[in-house]
Amino acid sequence: MRPLLGGLLLFLILFLSADVLLKNDHIGLTPSHLSQTLFGNEEEYIEPITEHFLLELMHSDIFFMMMTLLTLSAVYARLCQNSTIRIVNINAVMISALLTILLLPLAYYVSTLFILPYIIAFYSWHILALFMAIASLYYLFIPQKSDF
């Protein structure tokens, strides 16, 4: 079971890291870059993104986010022994991921004030998920006191 879960966790870590890099390049993960992507920039002849682009991005993001977090939570829930930390981490990662889904359309349709909270929520769920994946690898390969 260890090599199987280890492989899965390794791929989840790679997915999360690649997602940050790709989003940074695609839409930008700084307030100025993201604002430029969403609303365009006349001085630099940058077109704003279309509604369809935003919807398709969100649609595919929701699916990958959902499957990644469900798998990661299932592994983490089995390996992390402290139930309080386990429940807090799972709730925190899920809520911050849900916030990214809600904040991006709010930034696009309602106000630019939602851009910074979106970026914070995006980094939060990635950092928390990476922490959960690395912690799971630790619990998986480093013998715990309860194992003896």
Add this chain to the structure above:
Amino acid sequence: MHQSYRYAIMYFTIFSTLLLLSGAVLFVSKLGVSYESIELFYLGSTEQFCQPKSNFGLLETALPHFGAMGLLVFVIGHFLLFSPKQERQRAVLPVLVMFGAALLDIASGFIIVNGWTFFIWIKMAAFLTLQTVGMYLLYLVFKSTLMGIQKQALK
């Protein structure tokens, strides 16, 4: 089952609901809700300078959907295994219907492009069925998971 895993399943139902809703918004904004708008989307129109869709163009959209929809229906159905026996039995038919509706929803685009315009109605019916049955199954999963969380908390 771990209490924390139940939380993860509850969040999964919220994410899935958002996925179905965003799919519905995309369907309405891209294809529209009338026979004519769906016909225009697939077959194009020279008067409106709208290109018809090609089989390979449709395949690009169909490819991720074959994987994603199959996986989604499987995961929802598998969570229902943890629900009470009565609800589990009630969910068998909807799960099979959802698989069928998902398949028809994806496949009907190809059939429309190849001249069978009657499938526009089938596409609309399949999409509506997929959304409705999907929401119903998610409701069943959500309800049984919430009951599990409450039972565990009372122990």
